Amino acid sequence: MEFEKRKAATLASINSPEPDKSPKGNIDAPIIPLLNTLNSHPSYFTTSSCSGRISILSTPTNPFNNHTRKKAKGGKWVFISHDPIQPHLVLPLLFPTESTQKVNELTQLHSLVFRFEPLIIAVECKDIESAQFLVSLAISCGFRESGITSVNKKRVIIAIRCSIRLEVPLGDTDKLMVSPEYVEYLVMLANEKMETNKKRTDIFLDALLKNGFLGTHISNGELLDNGKVECDEVPVCFNTKESEFLENSLGNGVSGNGNAKRRDLDDSCSGSEVAPEINLHTIKLVISGESIERLFLWGHSASTLDNKKVLIFGGFGGIGRHARRDDLLLLDLESGRMELIDVLDAPCPRVGHTSSMIGDSMYVIGGRADPLNILNDVWVFNVTKKDWRLLECSDSPFLPRHRHAAATVGSRIYIFGGIQNDITFSSLYVIDTQNFEWSEVQVQGELPCARHSHSMAAYGTRLFVFGGYDGQKALGDLYSFDVKTCLWKKEKMIGGPAAKFSHSMFIYKKYLGIIGGCPVSQQNQRLSLLNLESHLWKHITISSIGEGLFVRSTANIVDNDLIMIGGGAACYAFGTKFSEPVKLDLLPLISLIESPMHLHEENKHAIYQEEETMREMNISSCFPQNEVEPVNNGSFHQNSEGRDSGIARSQMVASHWVIRLKRKDAKMAKDMLKKFGWLDLGRKVHSQDDGKDICFPVTENFCSLFNQRNSLGDVPESVCQEGTPMKDTCISTALNILIECGATILADEIIRVKKASHSPFKVMTEAVASLLSDRGLPLQLLEELPSRWERLGDIVVLPITSFKDSAWDLIGQELWFMVAKSLGAHRLARQNFCNTVNSLSDS
Numbered sequence: 001m002e003f004e005k006r007k008a009a010t011l012a013s014i015n016s017p018e019p020d021k022s023p024k025g026n027i028d029a030p031i032i033p034l035l036n037t038l039n040s041h042p043s044y045f046t047t048s049s050c051s052g053r054i055s056i057l058s059t060p061t062n063p064f065n066n067h068t069r070k071k072a073k074g075g076k077w078v079f080i081s082h083d084p085i086q087p088h089l090v091l092p093l094l095f096p097t098e099s100t101q102k103v104n105e106l107t108q109l110h111s112l113v114f115r116f117e118p119l120i121i122a123v124e125c126k127d128i129e130s131a132q133f134l135v136s137l138a139i140s141c142g143f144r145e146s147g148i149t150s151v152n153k154k155r156v157i158i159a160i161r162c163s164i165r166l167e168v169p170l171g172d173t174d175k176l177m178v179s180p181e182y183v184e185y186l187v188m189l190a191n192e193k194m195e196t197n198k199k200r201t202d203i204f205l206d207a208l209l210k211n212g213f214l215g216t217h218i219s220n221g222e223l224l225d226n227g228k229v230e231c232d233e234v235p236v237c238f239n240t241k242e243s244e245f246l247e248n249s250l251g252n253g254v255s256g257n258g259n260a261k262r263r264d265l266d267d268s269c270s271g272s273e274v275a276p277e278i279n280l281h282t283i284k285l286v287i288s289g290e291s292i293e294r295l296f297l298w299g300h301s302a303s304t305l306d307n308k309k310v311l312i313f314g315g316f317g318g319i320g321r322h323a324r325r326d327d328l329l330l331l332d333l334e335s336g337r338m339e340l341i342d343v344l345d346a347p348c349p350r351v352g353h354t355s356s357m358i359g360d361s362m363y364v365i366g367g368r369a370d371p372l373n374i375l376n377d378v379w380v381f382n383v384t385k386k387d388w389r390l391l392e393c394s395d396s397p398f399l400p401r402h403r404h405a406a407a408t409v410g411s412r413i414y415i416f417g418g419i420q421n422d423i424t425f426s427s428l429y430v431i432d433t434q435n436f437e438w439s440e441v442q443v444q445g446e447l448p449c450a451r452h453s454h455s456m457a458a459y460g461t462r463l464f465v466f467g468g469y470d471g472q473k474a475l476g477d478l479y480s481f482d483v484k485t486c487l488w489k490k491e492k493m494i495g496g497p498a499a500k501f502s503h504s505m506f507i508y509k510k511y512l513g514i515i516g517g518c519p520v521s522q523q524n525q526r527l528s529l530l531n532l533e534s535h536l537w538k539h540i541t542i543s544s545i546g547e548g549l550f551v552r553s554t555a556n557i558v559d560n561d562l563i564m565i566g567g568g569a570a571c572y573a574f575g576t577k578f579s580e581p582v583k584l585d586l587l588p589l590i591s592l593i594e595s596p597m598h599l600h601e602e603n604k605h606a607i608y609q610e611e612e613t614m615r616e617m618n619i620s621s622c623f624p625q626n627e628v629e630p631v632n633n634g635s636f637h638q639n640s641e642g643r644d645s646g647i648a649r650s651q652m653v654a655s656h657w658v659i660r661l662k663r664k665d666a667k668m669a670k671d672m673l674k675k676f677g678w679l680d681l682g683r684k685v686h687s688q689d690d691g692k693d694i695c696f697p698v699t700e701n702f703c704s705l706f707n708q709r710n711s712l713g714d715v716p717e718s719v720c721q722e723g724t725p726m727k728d729t730c731i732s733t734a735l736n737i738l739i740e741c742g743a744t745i746l747a748d749e750i751i752r753v754k755k756a757s758h759s760p761f762k763v764m765t766e767a768v769a770s771l772l773s774d775r776g777l778p779l780q781l782l783e784e785l786p787s788r789w790e791r792l793g794d795i796v797v798l799p800i801t802s803f804k805d806s807a808w809d810l811i812g813q814e815l816w817f818m819v820a821k822s823l824g825a826h827r828l829a830r831q832n833f834c835n836t837v838n839s840l841s842d843s
Contacts, residue, residue, distance in 0.1 A: 002154065003126050007045040010124075014039075028053075028082050030198070031119065034205045037213045038123060043130040047157070049121040052197040054190045055080040056090060058110045061172065078112065084191040087184045094170065095180055110173045114183070116166035116190040118197045119143070125156045134158060136519060141207050142200035162200065164193045210472060282542060282582040285563075289337040293319045294329060296578035297566040299351030302554035303362050305383060308334055310556050310563055311362055313381075316351045317566070317578055324349035324369065328381065331565075333558045333583075346388050347379045352402030356413045358433050360384050363413055365431075368402040374420050376400040378431065391436050398429050398438045405456035407463050409483050414441070414463055419452040424471055426450035428481065445487035448479045453552075455505030457512065459532055464491075464512055469501040474519060476500070478530075495537040497528040504555035506562065508586050515542075516550025516567060527562075527584070529593070538593055542584075549579055560587035656683075656748040657703050658695040663687075665741040666694040672734050678702035683748070697748060706735060706745055761787055764822035771818060775811055784808075789823065796825035803830070 014027065014035075027035065028051035039045050059075035079090050094112070125131035131148050135158055138146040143162045150157040168186055171177035287295075300315025312329040316322065326349040328341040353367025353375070364379040376398050378391040404418025404425070415429045426449060428441040454468025454475070463481040467474065476499030478491040503517025512530040527540040553567025561583045568578035661669050673679035673696055683697035765785060772779055786802040798819075808815060820828050 003124070006124065006155075007039075010045050010047060011039060030082055031121075031201065034201060034208075035121070037205060037208050038121070041213050043126040044123050044134065047122045047124055050117065050119065051082050051201070052119045052194060053080055053082050053115075053117055054085055054187075054194060055115050055117070056093065056170070057113045057115060058173070059113070061109050061111050075110075084194050085187060087180075087187045090187065091180055091183060094176060094183060112170040112172060112176070114166070114168045114170055114186050114190075116164075116193045118162050118164050118193070119201055120159060120161040122149075123158050123160065125158060128156055131156045131158050134160075137207055137211065138204060141204040143204065160204075162197075164196055166190055166193060207472075282564075282584050285581040285583060286336050287331070287338050287581070288335075290329065290340050291319060292338075292580070294327060294338070294340070295331075295565055295581050296568070297325065298552035298568050298578070300325070300554065300566055301353055301355035301364065302556050302563075302565055303355045303357040304556045304558055305330075305357060305360075305362075307559055308332065310558065310565065311355070311357070311381075311383070312554070312565060313355055313362070313364055314347075314350045314353060314367065315566060317568070317576075322576060324351055326350070333561070333563065341386060343381075343386060343388055347377070347390075348375075350375060350402075352404075354404060354406035354415070356406050356408045358408060358411060358413070361433075363431075363433065365406060365413070365415060366401050366404060366418070374400040374402055378436075393431070393436055393438050396438045397440055398431070399423075399425070401425060401452075403452035405454050405465065407456045407458040409458050409461060409463070412483075414456075414458075414481075414483070416448075416456055416463070416465055417451045417454055417468065424450040424452055441486060443481070443486050443488055446479070446490040447488050448477065448490075449475075451475060451501075453501035453518075455503055455514065457505045457507045459507050459512065464505070466497075466505060466514055467500050467503060467517070474499040474501050492535070496530070497526075497537075497539070502552045504550065504553055504564070506555040506557055508557050508560075508562070509590065511590065513555070513562070515555060515562075515564070516553055518551055540589065549577060553579060557586075558583075560585060562586055657698055657700070658746050658748045659698050659702070659706075659738065659743050660688065660693050660695045660746055661738070661741055661743050663692060663694050665743075666696075669694075669738060669741065669743065670696060672737065673698065673702070676702075676731060676734060678705075695746070695748070698745070703745060705731065706738075760823050761785075764819055767818045767822055768815065771811060771814060777807055777810070781805055781807060791825075792829075794826040795829055796820070796823045796827070798828065798830045800831040 027049065031049060031051040035046050035049060056078040057075055058078045078093055081089070123134065125134065128148075128151065131151075135146050135148060138160045143160050145163050146160045147158065148156065149159045166186070166189060169177070170183070285292075295312070296319075297312075297315035297317040300312055302310050302312045305311050310331045310333065312331065313327070315325050318325045318327060326346050328343065328346065329338055330341055331338045347364055348369050350367035350369050354365050356363045356365070360383045362381045362383070364381070366377070367375050369375055376396065378393060380389045380391060381387070382389070398415070399420060401418030401420045404415050406413055406415050408414075411433045413431050413433065415431070416425075416427075418425045426447070428443055429438055430441055431438050448465055449470055451468030451470050454465055456463055456465045458464075461483050463483065465479045465481070467476060469475065476493065476496065478493055478496065480489050480491055481487070482489075497514050500514075500517035500519065504515050506513045510532050512532055514528045514530075515526070525542045527542055529538045529540065530536070531538075549569050550564060550567040551569055554565050556563045556565070563581070563583050564579070565581045566579065568576070659669070659673070670679065670685075678698050678701070680697035680699050685697065686695050687693065688695055765782060768785060769779060769782060772781060784802055784804055786798045788799065790797040803815075816828055820826070
């Protein structure tokens with residue numbers, strides 16, 4: 001209530017016709033729409049502001065020999081403007097003629113300073129979470145010095161500001177030290193800064209409106225050079241130790257499409273969909289030779305050399321004054337020694353570039369040398385010869401960019417995305433290091449949107465791209481690209497990490513790893529691992545990183561260690577912070593993940609899905625010994641040997657066998673395998689020999705029967721004719737049909753475990769979609785599926801808007817059984833217009 005009272009009082013004073021407490025006495029007109037928008041949100045109100053100004057300040061000074069008087073205070077504006085100005089407005093004040101008045105006719109000496117000051121707004125926030133959100137948004141729009149300035153039990157105050165200032169002493173009222181021409185030059189610089197300030201203000205206002213704030217929009221706003229993104233030199237950060245950024249905390253989170261969404265507890269969709277959480281401890285690297293401070297960087301690049309060393313180039317930070325670097329550092333992980341490789345004719349300092357290792361050569365591509373100099377050059381460092389060489393790529397179609405991502409397949413380096421001023425790229429380029437020619441890859445499939453600050457890594461002939469920033473929001477999608485077929489594919493992200501950018505990605509054995517990034521949160525002190533064969537995610541807590549910020553850091557695999565170098569943030573209130581280099585031993589972690597206990601956790605949902613599907617099929621035919629039989633209530637009892645059905649299913653999933661047939665026989669074989677419960681529903685069907693052969697995952701029981709088929713009797717070849725009724729086929733006949741079709745059993749070398757849908761709505765949607773497809777009904781009917789319902793005991797009451805189309809009546813009995821089972825109900829009902837319920841079915 002205290003916050004609301006202070007806000008009401010402040011807004012009342014703003015709307016009062018009386019002058020406010022500022023020297024000017026009123027609010028600057030250029031930012032009234034911005035202030036109205038900020039004040040429209042219940043979690044914020046502004047306490048002071050300035051839209052940005054050009055001024056000449058006159059300040060009284062004391063003679064050096066006067067020791068008796070205190071230092072003079074105060075001053076006054078000789079000139080002030082909140083808009084761009086013309087030189088003729090200030091020159092007569094500084095260089096008066098007989099017809100004009102002198103700047104200061106006081107007898108006391110005054111110093112004169114020409115100044116430009118950018119926008120600054122002080123905002124009181126309702127709580128720390130809303131403060132962190134607004135600071136993050138302001139920084140991403142170019143106000144890079146924004147931060148939390150005061151936190152106590154009563155108030156949380158932030159300052160929205162940036163560093164595009166100008167302050168030049170002109171002399172004093174007795175003698176000016178500059179010429180009129182120099183003042184004209186200062187006016188030109190100030191006007192340029194004023195325009196940049198206005199663009200950032202417009203971008204910030206636009207970002208507020210897109211994030212749920214209400215207010216008046218400035219229609220003529222223009223984009224800043226780098227759009228609504230974090231700058232190269234200052235990654236997104238917060239000025240509190242509790243640096244948890246809650247994306248879209250204003251209620252605009254979007255789920256299910258890869259966009260950022262608030263997640264308070266976990267990266268995963270559900271703790272039950274991944275293995276039990278594992279804690280992982282990091283080890284700080286002990287480095288000799290060069291100072292470890294050389295590795296206090298972000299925006300650099302790093303490449304693994306000989307699986308023993310890491311080659312680091314460029315970045316922002318380093319020893320002494322923080323700046324862009326062109327240092328080339330070689331870190332030997334065996335000896336712990338780091339050396340600076342000093343080579344003539346090196347690339348210019350840069351950030352946001354990439355480096356890729358091919359043989360004994362490191363290829364550095366693009367980056368940002370300064371705010372106006374975005375690069376597309378390609379440099380090669382030969383480790384053996386220790387020399388740099390600039391490649392001449394003739395007629396290169398590759399445009400300058402930074403914050404792109406690179407991955408190597410063979411002798412080719414693939415580049416995706418990146419940003420150049422206000423252009424964000426979605427194209428995929430490749431450079432062949434044998435002929436040094438660039439080409440744009442002609443791609444097909446499910447194309448990822450334009451982005452920067454994403455990650456990319458190669459696994460065999462596939463490239464994987466995760467996350468990034470599209471100019472408005474962080475992304476949480478995962479795409480794969482096959483360099484042979486040139487097809488993009490959007491991968492399912494059930495249980496994956498939260499949306500983020502400026503993170504790191506790596507490949508270790510069959511795992512893809514993601515760590516760090518923005519928004520800075522507890523989730524970024526985790527390592528997320530994707531098994532590229534089973535498509536299951538694991539999330540490992542990094543417990544010993546502490547306050548380390550892996551933002552724009554690098555991740556390299558050296559032997560079995562993950563080497564994290566650099567990363568950090570620049571905070572307005574707490575100064576610049578860099579992360580120390582650390583390593584994580586991945587070998588015991590992978591051994592733990594692949595232990596039988598964790599494998600059982602991975603497979604239990606697939607097993608459950610298989611059992612549910614078998615219940616739907618109501619299997620009642622010819623179950624051999626050791627097969628699990630369903631009973632009337634849909635549960636499974638123990639078989640004749642006393643084994644529990646869950647154990648039997650687990651063993652089936654773990655058997656990893658497939659049956660291979662020609663594509664022309666695939667439909668018939670699938671129906672047959674389903675009929676007898678031989679299809680392992682916990683794994684995916686896949687193709688071989690360019691799609692000519694289809695491999696169906698089968699159960700352990702099927703393998704046993706297939707090997708004993710000679711004792712089951714033979715059937716004539718006529719049963720293989722097209723149109724054989726499946727219901728008239730017994731086990732021995734089915735086995736012989738498969739044999740006649742050339743079926744062979746193989747070990748499953750590509751294990752693709754299916755993942756069960758978690759939410760009842762997803763389960764219902766998938767089941768009903770399959771039913772509609774089988775009955776030839778339009779999938780548009782899925783729009784009438786209820787997303788909400790009520791439970792009354794064992795009854796689920798559906799809303800009146802669900803299942804209204806008469807087409808549902810064609811599949812009524814199957815539909816209601818499927819919906820009830822998906823929602824875990826024994827009975828279904830639907831509301832009618834009289835706010836009562838109509839019974840639909842009993843399950």
